[in-house]
Amino acid sequence: MSIAKNLKEIKANLKEGVELVAVSKTKPSAYIKEAYAEGQRIFGENRPQELKAKAEELPKDIEWHMIGHLQSKKTKYIAPFVSLIHSVDKLSLLQEIDKRAAQNDRVIDVLLQIYIAKEESKFGMDEEEVIELLNSEDFKSLKNVRVVGLMGMATNTDKEDVIRNEFKGLKTFFDSIKNLSISTPLNMTNFNTLSMGMSGDFKIAMEEGSNLVRIGSSIFGSRG
DSSP, X not given: OOHHHHHHHHHHTOOTTOEEEEEOTTOOHHHHHHHHHTTOOEEEESOHHHHHHXXXXXXXTOEEEEOSOOOGGGHHHHTTXXXXXXXEOSXXXXXXXXXXXXXXXXXXXEEEEEOOSSOTTOOOBOHHHHHHHHTSHHHHTOOSEEEEEEEXXXXXXXXXXXXXXXXXXXXXXXXXXXXXXXXXXXXXXXXOEEEEOOTTTHHHHHHTTOSEEEEOHHHHOSOO
């Protein structure tokens, strides 16, 4: 396996304007260093303690993304440095991120995770819950967290039409939020990130409007 070769192939297939999160969860720091040497700077992890340990060891210009389900009590581990949290699925988590960001004198960018798959194992809010959250007084009171977009994971299936329809629906919802006039102290002018697509479906996701893809196994090999 050549991480450098895999990374070049993936980047050659990215549409203009699409950013790559190299999903390095469970992988050793040596793998990340190899991708870093090829110019990759955005890496995604799903365990806060592992993310913290890698951030302390590896170059400081890496942008770390938290892509896995995040428990509120573990937010403290990543609040001092995380660049983007992809997986916010409830108000209480937003409030905890806001609190920890304030303690670190930061504003932390987050994506709201939307449930689009036909699988109970996936996390996320539905569209109605998101609209309710964004219009709530509790949300409007947050000062140190900034919602910059949405994230969704498609059903794990070989049926391309199912995957495409799920991504298409999320893009439609993303556009509708972008066009909403939501009066909040955290204005939505920064709402511009749509994170859809992984190793098996990122090309479909890009065709349907994704501008941030999360790719792990196609770069680093299957999970270890």
